[in-house]
Amino acid sequence: MLFSRDDKELKDTYRTPIFGTEEEDVEMPRYSIGKKSMQPRVAYRLVKDELMDEGNARLNLATFCQTYMEDEAIKLMSETLEKNAIDKSEYPQTAELENRCVNIIADLWHAPSDMKFMGTSTVGSSEACMLAGMAMKFRWRNRAKKLGMDINSKKPNLVISSGYQVCWEKFCVYWDIEMRLVPMDKEHMSLNIDKVMDYVDDYTIGIVGILGITYTGRFDDIKKLNDVVEEYNKTAKLSLPIHIDAASGGLFAPFVEPNLKWDFRLKNVVSISASGHKYGLVYPGIGWVIWKDEQFLPKELIFEVSYLGGKMPTMAINFSRSASQIIGQYYNFLRYGFEGYKQIHQRTRNVAMYLAKEIKDMGLFEIYNDGKELPIVCYKLKEDANVEWSLYDLADRLLMKGWQVPAYPLPENLQDVIIQRIVCRADLGHSMAEELIRDMKAGIKALNNAHVLQKNEFFSLLHLHKEEFSSMNLFLLI
Helix, strand or coil, X not given: CCCCHHHCCCCCHHHCCHHHCHHHHCCCCCCCCXXXXXXXXXXXXXXXXXXXXXXXXXXXXXXXXXXXXXXXXXXXXXXXXCCECCCCCCCHHHHHHHHXXXXXXXXXXXXXXXXXXXXXXXXXXXXXXXXXXXXXXXXXXXXXXXXXXXXXXXXCEEEEECCCCHHHHHHHHHCCCEEXXXXXXXXXXXXXXXXXXXXXXXXXXXEEEEECCCCCCCECCHXXXXXXXXXXXCCCCCCCCXXXXXXXXXXXXXXXXXXCCCCCCCCCEEEEEEECCCCCCCCCCCEEEEECCHHHCCHHHCEEECCCCXXXXXXXXXXXXXXXXXXXXXXXXXXXXXXXXXXXHHHHHHHHHHHXXXXXXXXXXXXXXXXXXXXXXXEXXXXXXXXXXXXXXXXXXXXXXXXXXXXXXXXXXXXXXXXEEEECCCCCCHHHHHHXXXXXXXXXXXXXXXXXXXXXXXXXXHHHCHHXXXXXXXXXXX
16 A cells, blocks of 8 residues: 555644634625535534624513523423424324413413314414414404305404504405504503494404503403403394404413403403413414314314325414424423413513612603513603603613613504613513613713714814814714
8 A cells, every 4th residue: 555645644624723714714605605515613603603793682671582491491492493393193292292282271261161272383473363363354254255245345354452563464464454453542551442342343353452562561451342342242243253462461461360351261252372482481483373162263274284194284374394392382381380480470570560660760761561461661751851862872872781672652643652661581580680770770870971962063073173183184974
């Protein structure tokens, strides 16, 4: 055997430091695929470094989505990423876990024992809302046809508070539904029960009650809504159903407000949707929708597929997706139990109420939601606050410390009211809340002491000091 120089040199590129690799010396492929492959450790580091300047998810108080799960849950979910949730025949035990979750949630929502509830997991509660909306539309259409109504003479409509989440606007656009908004006002920061029936007619497919309005965290009064709908249904040509968008409150209220009647205990509530990735405590990508009885889910929305190895029904909009979030949801139900969820949610509520009190005691803010319902703290600057900064400025100051606390206008009819919202989640402990208050006070102090140059002041200053600027060779881009 002959040997050469090449046989002496190590060709193990894994021994090369990452920041000494060829890949680190050239521009990273971005909008077209690179010609050559690279080592997995290098690809990992390049992508990891791309994400370095993003916000810390734990400090993102704008989102309702969970930003923490236990290590055991993460391990379990990472080990099951390859399982396709739609393939019930290949993964029958995974399908059984989904079935158990549906049954657990139906029990939490008091599904009647004398009815046959039906439900499914979804990719978040937006898909769940779409499915519930379609069920209402198809059921309305089928019943209207039987009564001889001209279903094409006008659009069917959906009635909802103006504090709706954008998924309902999408639903109405996608499925050609007229969206009838019941305006919020200062006296009604949730669905105005006194006005809601003014928006109803024979072409109304249903009313949506919201258990946790995105803007403020308030609960619609579902019990009162059921009462007025019940009275309407006594003489209505078509009985009116209620769907509950419980994206935020559906897996919160049962544990901390078990006596609150908002669910299937109410006669006219026929379907409920919720996000498992909010107060169900799972990472983003899991929702649930349940119908009180099979009569409320038209059969034409259930499809049979046989090409995955066995005949199985499906009703979701999406098809293939990882089952890991479903498994994560079941892990949480198993791990925490009722008392565990209750303990976590109560502590989260306590944190929200602490924040609300501290913010109120600053004397500058009017509290819109103090966390007693959903653990969300919302506030606006008082009319007499006498400050030169806005909540947008305060949001920027908090962002300098890593906190993402959004400021935004309320919905139509209240669009001149700018509020700020803190979403409290399980991973926002009391110590972190104390740190937030310290940073908030420091930000307010900095804003109070700041002098923001107006345009005319800036140019005056520029004129007075132009010689100094010139001598310093400064280039100003205006």
